[in-house]
Amino acid sequence: MRHVPVLLKEVIEIFNPQPGQIYIDATVGEGGHAKEILKRISPGGVLVGLDWDPNVLEKLKSELLSPEGKVILLNTNYTAMEEMVEKQKLDNVDGILFDLGFGTHTLQDSGRGFSFQREEPLDMRYNPSATSITASDVLNRYSEKDLEKIFKEYGEERFSWRIARGVVTARGNRKIETTGQFVQIIKENVPARFLRQKLHPATRVFQALRIFVNQELSNLRITLPQALNILKPGGKIIVISFHSLEDRLVKIFFKEEKIKKELNIITPKPVTTSIEEIRGNPASSSAKLRAAIKIANN
Numbered sequence: 001m002r003h004v005p006v007l008l009k010e011v012i013e014i015f016n017p018q019p020g021q022i023y024i025d026a027t028v029g030e031g032g033h034a035k036e037i038l039k040r041i042s043p044g045g046v047l048v049g050l051d052w053d054p055n056v057l058e059k060l061k062s063e064l065l066s067p068e069g070k071v072i073l074l075n076t077n078y079t080a081m082e083e084m085v086e087k088q089k090l091d092n093v094d095g096i097l098f099d100l101g102f103g104t105h106t107l108q109d110s111g112r113g114f115s116f117q118r119e120e121p122l123d124m125r126y127n128p129s130a131t132s133i134t135a136s137d138v139l140n141r142y143s144e145k146d147l148e149k150i151f152k153e154y155g156e157e158r159f160s161w162r163i164a165r166g167v168v169t170a171r172g173n174r175k176i177e178t179t180g181q182f183v184q185i186i187k188e189n190v191p192a193r194f195l196r197q198k199l200h201p202a203t204r205v206f207q208a209l210r211i212f213v214n215q216e217l218s219n220l221r222i223t224l225p226q227a228l229n230i231l232k233p234g235g236k237i238i239v240i241s242f243h244s245l246e247d248r249l250v251k252i253f254f255k256e257e258k259i260k261k262e263l264n265i266i267t268p269k270p271v272t273t274s275i276e277e278i279r280g281n282p283a284s285s286s287a288k289l290r291a292a293i294k295i296a297n298n
């Protein structure tokens with residue numbers, strides 16, 4: 001199954017890419033947004049695609065070869081964006097996109113335990129050679145209190161304390177190493193009536209672990225100011241988030257920079273997906289898009 005880019009029409013309308021322009025797709029993934037941008041900036045434009053997951057980029061390389069526009073694909077955490085721009089000697093960046101969702105490839109083919117529907121080792125690092133700890137390390141080493149906090153804060157999981165206790169009990173018998181083991185623990189610690197609901201009982205806890213392992217909120221917090229530095233006056237930044245904490249972070253950043261007269265907000269309210277888009281791609285239902293434009297300073 002191919003990844004369906006979320007809010008694609010809206011992204012293209014806001015950026016309105018033109019031949020010769022420079023765009024950075026900070027989370028290029030399977031290139032859904034990038035390909036549409038590339039079509040419009042050729043000839044003469046430059047598209048820089050970043051992704052932390054090396055496997056995702058390998059797949060995209062052959063697909064994104066453009067005879068006219070220049071494409072630079074780099075396997076890096078987007079937190080290195082400013083350094084990357086300097087190295088590539090890019091200035092006058094017209095637009096930067098962050099799509100903080102979840103790539104289909106990551107979910108289905110990574111083999112790193114992102115999906116609760118597959119039996120895989122519990123790794124969950126976007127980049128397995130990054131030094132950060134794995135999801136399995138977190139479950140086996142963190143205190144009950146810390147686990148509860150992670151499940152609650154990043155997953156908004158109502159049974160976080162029960163699941164945290166379940167994890168600590170289970171790991172006393174056997175190390176938790178696979179998605180299957182963890183799903184079983186979750187199911188055993190959620191009241192029976194919640195097991196029959198539409199949302200799988202492991203959804204939120206898996207999300208929480210992924211966000212924690214990859215430090216997703218702090219990555220975004222570090223990089224938004226860099227994106228503002230990199231943009232040319234009149235350049236635009238778009239962030240599509242899927243989690244209330246991410247959206248809040250973006251909202252506050254835009255507001256603060258508006259007060260400092262650095263940014264103007266294009267979307268006073270976040271843009272959300274239409275019923276038609278949700279019908280075709282249910283995973284897009286929680287998407288919120290916020291966009292801002294860099295103010296030209298005198």
Ligand SMILES: C[S@@+](CC[C@H](N)C(=O)[O-])C[C@H]1O[C@@H](n2cnc3c(N)ncnc32)[C@H](O)[C@@H]1O
Pocket residue numbers: 003004005006026027028029030031032033034050051052053056076077078079099100101102103106126219
């Ligand atoms: C939802 S996908 C992007 C999909 C893409 N917009 C498309 O339409 O095909 C998000 C991507 O961001 C990558 N990613 C997550 N955190 C990252 C980070 N800190 N730096 C760079 N890439 C990251 C993931 O590996 C994943 O491929």
